[in-house]
Amino acid sequence: MASHRKPRQRPLSGGPVRTTAATLALAGAATATAFEGTSQADPRPTPAQVKSEVDRLYQEAEAATEQYNGAKEQADEAERALTGLREETARKTDQLNTARSALGTLAASQYRSGSLGTAVQLALASDPQEYLSQAAFIARAGDRNAAGITTVRRRLDEVGKLREQASGRLADLRSRQRELASHKAVIEEKLTAAKNMLARLTAEERAAYEAGASGGSATAPAGTAGSAASAGSTPPPPSDGSRAARAVAFAYSAIGKPYVWGATGPGSFDCSGLTQAAWRSAGVSLPRTTYTQINAGRRVSRDQLAPGDLVFFYSGVTHVGLYIGNGQMIHAPRPGSTVRLAPIDSMPWAGASRPA
Numbered sequence: 001m002a003s004h005r006k007p008r009q010r011p012l013s014g015g016p017v018r019t020t021a022a023t024l025a026l027a028g029a030a031t032a033t034a035f036e037g038t039s040q041a042d043p044r045p046t047p048a049q050v051k052s053e054v055d056r057l058y059q060e061a062e063a064a065t066e067q068y069n070g071a072k073e074q075a076d077e078a079e080r081a082l083t084g085l086r087e088e089t090a091r092k093t094d095q096l097n098t099a100r101s102a103l104g105t106l107a108a109s110q111y112r113s114g115s116l117g118t119a120v121q122l123a124l125a126s127d128p129q130e131y132l133s134q135a136a137f138i139a140r141a142g143d144r145n146a147a148g149i150t151t152v153r154r155r156l157d158e159v160g161k162l163r164e165q166a167s168g169r170l171a172d173l174r175s176r177q178r179e180l181a182s183h184k185a186v187i188e189e190k191l192t193a194a195k196n197m198l199a200r201l202t203a204e205e206r207a208a209y210e211a212g213a214s215g216g217s218a219t220a221p222a223g224t225a226g227s228a229a230s231a232g233s234t235p236p237p238p239s240d241g242s243r244a245a246r247a248v249a250f251a252y253s254a255i256g257k258p259y260v261w262g263a264t265g266p267g268s269f270d271c272s273g274l275t276q277a278a279w280r281s282a283g284v285s286l287p288r289t290t291y292t293q294i295n296a297g298r299r300v301s302r303d304q305l306a307p308g309d310l311v312f313f314y315s316g317v318t319h320v321g322l323y324i325g326n327g328q329m330i331h332a333p334r335p336g337s338t339v340r341l342a343p344i345d346s347m348p349w350a351g352a353s354r355p356a
Contacts, residue, residue, distance in 0.1 A: 058194055061191050065262060066291060078169055079173055089159060096155035099152045191261075238325075242308075251274065251275075254274060259335055264277055284355050291318075294310070307324050311329050311352045
């Protein structure tokens with residue numbers, strides 16, 4: 001039981017002055033440790049670390065942009081279909097009202113003559129669809145209003161089906177709109193994070209990043225070497241009048257225009273928006289996104305590339321440019337940059353396709 005005895009109290013030695021001093025010393029050490037930990041936890045990143053992180057954020061933003069582009073294309077299609085269904089429903093409703101009006105005129109005539117036939121019953125019904133569903137009277141109606149009743153029933157069925165289809169399209173549209181909002185939030189989050197990372201650099205470091213981040217030249221003239229176009233001199237736009245030549249000429253004319261995510265021209269572009277607009281100028285319709293454009297034409301190997309081919313990059317096929325020859329392309333690199341020339345070996349290769 002000795003273990004449960006109250007421990008003996010020893011008097012404090014040194015008095016309150018020594019105790020206070022020890023407490024302050026401990027507090028000071030803790031504070032110093034805390035500041036030291038904070039400093040170690042958040043060191044100033046090197047320019048190379050910033051570049052690596054910003055490049056990653058821009059690549060993720062571009063992947064989200066392509067998902068946004070795909071969702072927007074589907075949302076636009078759903079909206080067009082919904083508009084068409086609503087217009088068709090309005091036309092069918094007008095036809096239904098015309099048929100009911102004609103049937104009502106016939107019913108009124110029957111009523112005045114003292115005959116309360118099926119036509120007047122239908123005309124006076126509060127819910128014509130329910131009346132028609134419950135009454136199998138078409139086979140029994142041998143009088144001249146049978147054709148009118150059949151017409152009303154057909155119109156009611158048509159309007160009902162169209163309204164059901166429109167309801168489904170509306171649900172699809174709202175789903176696509178939610179998907180758009182989600183992708184937009186991701187894009188803006190990534191771009192804000194990249195902007196904050198770049199803000200940690202000095203002005204000189206930011207300028208160096210901007211100069212080298214796009215892997216090419218924004219202003220290299222035709223027939224001269226681009227600043228990063230190590231593959232060879234920049235070829236002039238082809239002039240053979242082919243579709244590929246017209247697409248390349250369009251891309252040349254877009255050099256210097258700003259990258260804006262989701263943009264398809266004419267004043268700004270994202271990567272797939274530029275290639276889509278270039279080939280559209282040549283009379284060829286391409287789908288909207290990188291991951292659908294790569295399947296829009298015939299696949300070609302890297303050693304078979306010709307001007308006008310689409311060249312794709314990264315494992316998720318999230319970036320595309322337009323090949324112009326001599327190992328170079330024109331592309332819209334990323335937010336904050338402009339449409340420019342770049343070597344195709346400046347990014348991880350994913351494949352190539354030839355639209356026409």
